[in-house]
Each structure stands twice: as structure tokens, then as C-alpha cells.
Amino acid sequence: MRIMEAENIIEMLHITKEFPGIIANDDITLQLRRGEIHALLGENGAGKSTLMSVLFGLYQPEAGEIRKNGEVVRIKNPNDATALGIGMVHQHFKLVDVFTVLENIILGAETTKLGFLQKKEARKKVEALSEKYGLKVDLDAKVEDITVGMQQRVEILKMLYRDNEILIFDEPTAVLTPQEIDELMATMKEFAKEGKSILFISHKLNEIMAVADRVTVLRKGKYIGTVDTKDTDKQSLSNMMVGRPVQLQVEKEPAKPGEAVLEVEHLCVPSKSHKRDAVHDVSFTARAGEILCIAGIDGNGQSELVYGLTGLEKCSEGKVTLCGHDISHASIHHRGGDMSHIPEDRHKHGLVLDFTLEQNMVLQRFREPRFQNMGFIKQGEVRKYAETLIEQYDVRSGQGPVTIARSMSGGNQQKAIIAREIDREKPLIVAVQPTRGLDVGAIEYIHKQLVAERDKGKAVLLVSLELDEVMSLSDRILVMYEGEIVGELDPKTTTVQELGLYMAGAKRMGKDGEGA
Amino acid sequence: MKQGRSNLLEKDSTKSVLASLISILIGMVVGGVIIVIVGLGNPNLGIKGALDGIRLVFFGLFSTGRVDNALTFGFNSTNMGDMLFRATPLILTGLSVAVAFKTGLFNIGAPGQYLMGTAATLMLALGIPSEVVPTPVIWVIAFLGGMLAGALWGCIPGLVKAFLNINEVLACIMTNWIAANLVTWMFEGSNFRNLVENTKSGYIYKTTYNGVQTAKLGLDKIFPGSQVNAGIIVAIVMAVLVYILMNKTTLGYQLKACGANRHAARYAGIADKRNIVLSMAIAGSLSGAAASLYYLSGNTEFFWSTYQSLPAIGFNGIPVALLAASNPIAVVFTGCFMSMLDIVGMQLTNLTAYNEYITDVIIAVIVYLSAFSLVIKMLLNGRKKHKIQAVPEAKAAAAAPPPDNGGTAEGKGGDGV
Ligand SMILES: Nc1ncnc2c1ncn2[C@@H]1O[C@H](COP(=O)(O)OP(=O)(O)OP(=O)(O)O)[C@@H](O)[C@H]1O
Ligand SMILES: [Mg+2]
Numbered sequence: 031m032r033i034m035e036a037e038n039i040i041e042m043l044h045i046t047k048e049f050p051g052i053i054a055n056d057d058i059t060l061q062l063r064r065g066e067i068h069a070l071l072g073e074n075g076a077g078k079s080t081l082m083s084v085l086f087g088l089y090q091p092e093a094g095e096i097r098k099n100g101e102v103v104r105i106k107n108p109n110d111a112t113a114l115g116i117g118m119v120h121q122h123f124k125l126v127d128v129f130t131v132l133e134n135i136i137l138g139a140e141t142t143k144l145g146f147l148q149k150k151e152a153r154k155k156v157e158a159l160s161e162k163y164g165l166k167v168d169l170d171a172k173v174e175d176i177t178v179g180m181q182q183r184v185e186i187l188k189m190l191y192r193d194n195e196i197l198i199f200d201e202p203t204a205v206l207t208p209q210e211i212d213e214l215m216a217t218m219k220e221f222a223k224e225g226k227s228i229l230f231i232s233h234k235l236n237e238i239m240a241v242a243d244r245v246t247v248l249r250k251g252k253y254i255g256t257v258d259t260k261d262t263d264k265q266s267l268s269n270m271m272v273g274r275p276v277q278l279q280v281e282k283e284p285a286k287p288g289e290a291v292l293e294v295e296h297l298c299v300p301s302k303s304h305k306r307d308a309v310h311d312v313s314f315t316a317r318a319g320e321i322l323c324i325a326g327i328d329g330n331g332q333s334e335l336v337y338g339l340t341g342l343e344k345c346s347e348g349k350v351t352l353c354g355h356d357i358s359h360a361s362i363h364h365r366g367g368d369m370s371h372i373p374e375d376r377h378k379h380g381l382v383l384d385f386t387l388e389q390n391m392v393l394q395r396f397r398e399p400r401f402q403n404m405g406f407i408k409q410g411e412v413r414k415y416a417e418t419l420i421e422q423y424d425v426r427s428g429q430g431p432v433t434i435a436r437s438m439s440g441g442n443q444q445k446a447i448i449a450r451e452i453d454r455e456k457p458l459i460v461a462v463q464p465t466r467g468l469d470v471g472a473i474e475y476i477h478k479q480l481v482a483e484r485d486k487g488k489a490v491l492l493v494s495l496e497l498d499e500v501m502s503l504s505d506r507i508l509v510m511y512e513g514e515i516v517g518e519l520d521p522k523t524t525t526v527q528e529l530g531l532y533m534a535g536a537k538r539m540g541k542d543g544e545g546a
Numbered sequence: 547m548k549q550g551r552s553n554l555l556e557k558d559s560t561k562s563v564l565a566s567l568i569s570i571l572i573g574m575v576v577g578g579v580i581i582v583i584v585g586l587g588n589p590n591l592g593i594k595g596a597l598d599g600i601r602l603v604f605f606g607l608f609s610t611g612r613v614d615n616a617l618t619f620g621f622n623s624t625n626m627g628d629m630l631f632r633a634t635p636l637i638l639t640g641l642s643v644a645v646a647f648k649t650g651l652f653n654i655g656a657p658g659q660y661l662m663g664t665a666a667t668l669m670l671a672l673g674i675p676s677e678v679v680p681t682p683v684i685w686v687i688a689f690l691g692g693m694l695a696g697a698l699w700g701c702i703p704g705l706v707k708a709f710l711n712i713n714e715v716l717a718c719i720m721t722n723w724i725a726a727n728l729v730t731w732m733f734e735g736s737n738f739r740n741l742v743e744n745t746k747s748g749y750i751y752k753t754t755y756n757g758v759q760t761a762k763l764g765l766d767k768i769f770p771g772s773q774v775n776a777g778i779i780v781a782i783v784m785a786v787l788v789y790i791l792m793n794k795t796t797l798g799y800q801l802k803a804c805g806a807n808r809h810a811a812r813y814a815g816i817a818d819k820r821n822i823v824l825s826m827a828i829a830g831s832l833s834g835a836a837a838s839l840y841y842l843s844g845n846t847e848f849f850w851s852t853y854q855s856l857p858a859i860g861f862n863g864i865p866v867a868l869l870a871a872s873n874p875i876a877v878v879f880t881g882c883f884m885s886m887l888d889i890v891g892m893q894l895t896n897l898t899a900y901n902e903y904i905t906d907v908i909i910a911v912i913v914y915l916s917a918f919s920l921v922i923k924m925l926l927n928g929r930k931k932h933k934i935q936a937v938p939e940a941k942a943a944a945a946a947p948p949p950d951n952g953g954t955a956e957g958k959g960g961d962g963v
Contacts, residue, residue: 379809393810406796
């Protein structure tokens with residue numbers, strides 16, 4: 031164990047931050063010790079990102095003060111934060127897509143000589159850092175061409191390049207694959223060992239238990255308490271943050287599969303980036319009353335398979351039948367008649383961020399007679415409907431139905447999408463990473479909802495990268511590897527290890543074995 | 547109490563209005579400074595001339611002339627009426643640009659759509675024999691024809707954007723010049739050219755030649771001595787209709803969804819391509835209507851040899867929309883404001899030794915600042931939040947070119963009043 035100095039490097043004392051209609055931080059105190067990993071835990075919308083944005087100078091608090099090494103400091107903008115050695119990796123990254131990795135890292139902290147960029151020196155420094163911490167990046171690639179995992183390493187290098195000693199990670203693991211998560215955890219521990227201090231936001235209790243020294247819990251903008259991870263466990267942490275006992279395990283009856291809802295035959299979807307098909311010759315059937323899960327490591331064609339099924343991308347070959355109709359070439363609107371879709375990317379597809387919450391709630395349904403009359407939107411009906419969904423799914427925001435979606439917390443944006451899609455009551459629900467970024471309470475609720483939909487006789491096609499979710503929620507598992515389905519497993523009889531072997535491509539069933 | 551007031555200050559619309567007012571004020575102050583500098587440097591003007599100039603810049607609308615070498619002010623019905631008359635087409639091109647902004651598009655093609663609208667309107671108004679068809683019917687046909695021509699011309703950049711993914715700004719600029727040449731060519735051989743009054747080469751007949759003219763509806767009684775007609779009422783009605791379309795209908799909802807996030811719209815089964823074309827068509831029809839109302843007034847003539855220049859009214863729709871933060875109702879007011887500056891320019895020329903170009907300078911400053919008004923709004927927001935910004939508008943504003951005074955000054959034609 032490292033030596034625990036009782037000295038606080040950062041103290042945020044009695045911080046209060048209000049937004050229209052909501053107090054996002056209400057008298058919150060957070061003390062970060064030198065060299066510790068301090069986790070911040072709380073439900074969606076509890077105010078974690080807001081608190082960190084205050085520390086990073088993005089928001090000015092209405093009350094409270096920040097101290098560094100015991101001295102009061104004023105952080106008016108991110109430049110002040112950088113000057114104080116504070117760096118932040120945001121929940122949604124802030125990189126310039128068309129710049130190279132190197133340019134992004136040095137942006138804003140360029141070394142110049144007579145007004146000319148000293149790229150060579152910068153490159154040397156970045157290379158040394160990336161070597162030292164094993165943060166592999168391609169310095170000359172454009173950010174738009176690299177994976178999210180690498181983008182995150184770029185964000186981390188950005189902090190290191192600025193010699194930051196206080197590092198803030200806002201939900202860094204939500205977008206990473208399990209392998210990448212392990213690497214990140216190791217890097218964080220390395221940083222702490224060197225005396226850097228880390229603030230770490232995550233909804234995944236496993237991760238917090240694995241790396242954090244202490245945890246501060248927030249609930250609805252209020253400070254609940256700070257505990258040592260060695261004195262607590264997952265269950266009590268989740269009770270502390272939600273304020274009631276949370277069920278971490280999914281409870282469900284065995285499935286009673288009915289007739290086929292979705293039949294996919296020899297489907298091929300071309301790839302955007304290379305010649306090979308992203309989805310190649312995939313066939314399966316999803317039945318009413320079952321949760322069929324597509325498992326696999328990110329980037330093995332799951333996204334493209336969903337695009338092909340939902341119509342976001344054209345299929346090059348094969349046939350898709352939904353509720354007895356051939357929809358292989360149908361429009362998205364037409365397919366939407368029998369299918370709801372919780373998309374992978376909530377900002378790109380799921381929401382119109384500049385619309386209000388209520389406008390987003392009727393994104394597909396605004397044409398229904400219930401919400402319009404002769405082309406005029408029934409404003410009152412839309413409002414009422416949005417209010418019921420908000421109430422039912424506990425979507426938290428500052429101003430309810432009229433909140434601009436962009437200002438909502440990440441998890442609540444996700445809840446809004448799920449509410450909208452489940453409530454459309456379609457025979458097939460395609461759910462891609464539905465619980466990404468949700469707190470344990472919300473995950474429990476969403477899982478219950480999906481099981482309830484299944485029991486109502488809907489077919490649920492779940493795409494998930496998380497093994498826990500796959501194992502606990504699904505009734506049947508298909509594993510995708512390099513665009514093909516390489517195995518069909520029964521979660522009751524298989525093990526996580528076996529699933530892992532299929533996902534890694536080390537094991538596969540014969541073609542005939544499928545769908546049997 | 548306090549809560550209520552701070553909420554009002556918090557509101558986005560309040561900030562927009564504030565930002566626009568600030569840019570207008572700065573523009574007029576800068577204009578005043580220029581007037582003083584020019585005045586002091588010119589022996590004909592001197593300090594008194596400069597003071598007169600400044601008074602006119604701010605209150606030119608209410609100027610009633612000169613008595614005993616001193617400016618007099620009061621209600622001036624001619625100025626008022628002319629302001630409304632000149633505001634009519636500006637409101638409509640402003641609406642045209644605003645609709646496009648709201649749907650994430652930058653309609654810099656308004657001049658071209660305006661020209662096509664002009665051509666269609668004039669050909670119909672002059673070409674349909676008034677012995678056979680009653681003139682009010684011709685008026686309606688010519689008006690609708692102008693809108694349709696503008697709509698079709700607006701479709702082109704829309705189609706190019708939707709299906710070939712080529713930026714609408716490029717396509718708009720090209721269609722503008724195609725329109726300028728096409729219109730010249732169409733009129734060159736036509737018998738709509740005014741050959742009767744041979745002092746006027748290059749002009750098309752006024753529509754009154756065929757007895758077609760916008761009704762006055764008594765407005766000439768309220769504002770005697772001015773050119774005002776019912777066109778302004780049509781423009782205001784159209785602004786209200788656009789407001790309703792954008793805010794109350796499913797069509798407006800779809801158009802805005804496509805503009806704000808094309809991917810999400812597509813995900814939701816909204817036909818994104820169709821909507822892009824549609825919003826350009828609506829924008830085009832509004833620019834076409836601007837031309838129709840302007841030339842159907844009966845006291846305006848069209849200079850047809852326009853292949854070297856584009857009508858300024860089209861470009862001026864951009865600042866009108868920007869100052870109004872793309873709100874259709876606000877466009878009515880900013881349109882009137884821009885036309886008021888025109889009147890101020892005329893007052894300056896008539897009553898002082900300044901020429902009207904000084905108002906062009908003021909307009910230019912305001913136009914630059916109207917793009918800046920988004921920055922001002924950001925600053926107003928700055929204390930609170932950083933992220934929530936109307937990104938497409940800001941982008942468009944940054945891309946907005948100056949109001950192309952090249953199109954207005956020399957080589958102009960369009961506006962032979
Ligand atoms: N810029 C903003 N404008 C208005 N309200 C905001 C803004 N940012 C956050 N909020 C509100 O403040 C509350 C706290 O949001 P915050 O993003 O801090 O939550 P969070 O704890 O990070 O949640 P999540 O786990 O979902 O990311 C939310 O209710 C959100 O709607
Ligand atoms: Mg957050």
C-alpha cells in the first residue's frame with residue numbers, strides 16, 4: 031500500500047450550483063487526498079458531471095469555495111484549471127475530429143519558437159509519455175478515424191502532456207471494451223502510485239471496488255457520505271446511492287418462446303471502411319417471448335447488423351422478415367411499424383439534442399392521430415404523454431417536458447430514449463447497449479422492463495458488450511465474430527469462460543450447428 | 547417576484563432580443579462616429595452638418611424637412627408608408643432565409659429565387675390579356691406564379707444537397723448567377739421591354755401597363771404621399787403563417803428535426819432528403835413572393851439586363867433573418883428596421899450634404915454585427931453555460947458574406963422606382 035498522507039490536495043467546500051429548475055449541486059463537500067483514487071458515485075442526474083465541471087472551471091458555483099493545498103483558488107475557466115494542474119476527460123470527448131492525434135494533444139498548450147510550432151519537441155514528449163504509460167496511439171492518424179478507446183487514450187495523453195497532477199475521469203469506462211477497461215484501471219493505479227490524484231466517475235461498482243481508495247456518494251444533488259472501499263461492498267454502496275435496497279441480479283421466469291417475429295436469412299451488410307462485408311451471411315430467428323442476445327467484442331459487426339435490420343443501412347444480400355412481411359428493402363418508417371429501436375449512439379441517432387424532451391418523446395409518433403390533427407400538433411397531448419413517460423421512467427431533468435435534451439445528464443438522456451422506445455409497444459424491440467451509462471437503480475428498472483416486455487409476448491433483440499448483462503438477461507445467446515455468427519449458446523448451461531472463447535474467435539460451431 | 551424577473555432574463559428569447567438590440571445600437575453608434583468624422587473633414591458640413599446627420603441617423607423616419615435651416619421632426623406619413631412599402635420584400639426574403647436557418651440550411655440563394663420570381667410574375671402580369679381576364683385574377687396568378695418559380699429555383703440546391711451531398715451554399719451561389727443570366731436572356735427578346743418611353747432603355751413595363759396593381763386597401767389614406775400598398779399586409783400574414791408552420795405543424799416539426807439532427811430524423815423514419823428539398827422549396831417560394839409583391843405594386847420597374855448583378859433585396863434577407871434570430875414574427879420588425887435605414891439614407895441625401903452611401907456603411911456595420919449578435923448572445927449566456935448554442939445558425943452567421951453592396955450600388959437595376 032502507498033503511504034496515505036492525510037493531506038488534501040483539493041478541497042471543494044459547500045459547493046452549490048443551480049440550473050434553471052434544479053439544484054444540481056446542493057452544498058457538496060469533496061476532499062481529494064494526494065495520491066488517492068477517489069470515486070464519485072451517484073444516480074443519473076445526481077450532479078457528478080456538474081461538480082467536476084465546477085472543478086474544471088466550466089461552471090461557476092453560486093456558493094462554496096475550492097482550495098488547492100489548503101489555499102483558496104478561483105477557477106474561472108479551464109485555463110485556470112490547467113494552470114493549477116487539473117485535467118479532465120469528459121463524458122463525451124472533446125477532440126477536434128479533423129486534427130491529428132498529435133495536434134489534438136498539443137492544442138492549446140503549443141510550444142512555439144518565434145511564433146512557429148515546435149512540433150518535433152512536442153512529438154518527443156508525447157512519445158515518451160505514451161511509452162512510459164503504455165498508452166498506444168497513432169500520433170498521425172486523424173481523430174475521426176480512430177476507435178473510441180484510442181480517443182480516450184488521446185484525452186489522457188492530453189492531460190499528461192500538460193503535466194496535470196489532478197486527473198478527472200468522467201465515466202471513462204462506459205465506452206470501452208472489457209480489455210480496454212482493464213488497461214485503463216492499470217494505468218490509473220500507475221498514476222496514483224506516482225502521486226497523481228484521481229477523481230473517477232463510474233456507475234460500475236466492480237470498477238470502483240477494484241481501483242478506488244475512497245468513494246463519495248451523491249444523491250439528487252446532495253452529499254450523502256464518503257466511505258473507504260475496504261469498509262464497504264457493492265450492495266451497501268448501491269443502497270447508499272439509491273436510498274433503497276437495489277437488486278443487482280435479474281429475476282425472471284424461464285422464457286416461453288412463441289412464434290417467429292424476426293427471421294433473418296443469409297444477411298450481408300457491406301462495410302464502410304473495407305471491402306469485406308461487415309456482416310456476412312448471418313441467419314437467425316427471434317421469437318416472441320424471448321430475449322435473444324447478440325454478444326461479441328465491439329466492432330465485430332453487431333452495429334452493422336442492427337443498421338441492416340433497422341434500415342439505417344442497406345443490406346447487400348439476404349432477406350429479413352418481420353411479422354411475416356418481407357422488409358429487406360422497406361423504408362425505416364415502414365419498418366418502424368413493427369419494430370422499436372434503442373440505438374447505440376444516443377447523441378447521433380437517439381435524440382435531437384436541440385429539441386425539448388417532449389419533442390423527443392414523439393420523434394416517431396408525432397404522425398399518429400393522437401398527437402396531431404390535420405397536420406397540426408396537439409401540443410397538450412404531447413405534453414401529457416411526455417409527462418406520463420417522465421413519471422413512469424423517472425427521467426430527471428431541470429424543467430421536465432420543456433427541458434432541452436442537450437442539458438440533460440447522459441444517463442437521463444438514455445432513460446428518455448428507452449421510455450420512448452418501450453412505450454411504442456412494437457412486437458420487436460431492438461436494444462443496443464440499452465443500459466450504457468445508467469446507474470444501478472436505473473439498470474435494475476430497465477432490465478425489469480425488458481423482461482416484462484418479453485413476458486407480454488414481445489421479441490427482444492439485445493446487443494450488449496457486457497458479459498454480466500448478457501448472462502443475466504438473455505434467454506439465448508448468439509455470438510458474433512468478424513461479421514459472422516460463430517455460436518449459439520444457452521446462458522443456463524454455458525459459462526462466461528466459454529462465451530469468452532467464442533467472442534475471441536478461438537472457438538466456433540459448425541454452420542449446421544446454428545439455429546438447431 | 548425576483549424569481550419571475552430572473553427567469554425572464556434567463557429566457558433564450560430575451561437574450562436574442564437583447565443581443566440584436568445591442569448590435570443595432572453599436573451599428574448606429576459606429577454610423578454616428580463615421581458621420582462625425584466625415585462631417586468634420588468636409589467644409590460643406592462642419593460640426594452643424596455632423597449634428598444634423600446624427601439626428602437623422604437616429605430619427606430620420608420622423609424628419610419633416612427643414613425650416614429656417616433647422617431640421618424639423620414630426621410624424622411623416624410619406625416616410626412611414628415608404629418604410630412599410632420597402633419593408634415588404636425584405637420581410638419575405640428575411641423569412642426565406644429564416645426558414646432555411648431553422649432547418650439547418652443556409653439559403654444564400656435568395657437573390658436567384660427572387661429573380662426567378664420576378665421574371666415569372668412580370669411575364670404573367672404583363673402577358674395575360676387584361677381584356678379577357680379580370681385584373682385581380684391576373685394579380686393572384688402572377689403572385690402565385692412568382693412563388694412557384696422561386697420554389698422551383700430553391701429546389702435545385704435542395705436536391706443537390708439531399709442527393710449529392712453538395713453544400714447548399716455552393717449550389718445556391720451557382721444558381722444565383724444562372725438565374726441572373728437566364729432572366730436577362732428571357733427578357734432580351736421579349737415584347738415586355740418598355741420601348742414606349744424611349745428614355746428608359748433596359749426596363750420592363752410596370753405592371754400597371756396591363757392594369758395590374760396591388761390594392762391599396764385604404765393604406766394610402768393613412769399614409770398619404772407614400773407608395774404603401776396591401777403588400778405589407780400580405781407579408782405580415784405570410785410571417786404569421788410561417789410561424790404557425792414552423793411551430794405548430796407536423797411538417798415544421800419534421801423540417802426542424804432534419805435541420806437539427808439529420809441522423810436522428812432518419813432514425814425516426816422521417817424522410818430527410820425530402821425534407822431538405824421541401825425546406826429549400828418553401829424558402830424559395832418566400833423569396834419569389836418578395837419579388838412578386840415588389841413588382842406587382844405597379845410603381846416599380848425591373849431592369850432586365852441583370853446578368854452582371856444580383857438583387858440586393860435577396861442578400862439583405864440574411865441580416866434581416868439574423869437580427870431576428872430566425873423568428874418569423876421578429877422578421878417583420880427587423881425587415882421594417884432595415885427599410886427604415888433606407889429612408890434615413892434618402893433623408894440624409896435630401897436634407898444634408900451627405901450621400902446615401904453613408905447609410906450603406908451603417909447597414910454594412912449592422913450586418914456584420916448581426917452575425918456578431920450570436921456572439922453577444924453567447925457572452926450573455928457565458929456566465930451560465932457554454933454548450934447550449936444554436937450551432938447551425940452560428941456557423942451560417944460566420945459564413946455569411948457581407949451584404950454585397952456590389953449588387954446594390956452600380957450596375958444595379960432591379961430597383962428602378
Ligand atoms: N448545462 C445545463 N443546463 C441545465 N441543466 C443542466 C445542465 N447540465 C446539467 N444540468 C442538470 O443538472 C443535473 C445534474 O446533471 P449532471 O450531468 O451533473 O448529472 P450526472 O450525475 O453526471 O448524471 P449521469 O450519470 O447521467 O451522467 C441534471 O438534472 C441535469 O439535467
Ligand atoms: Mg454525467
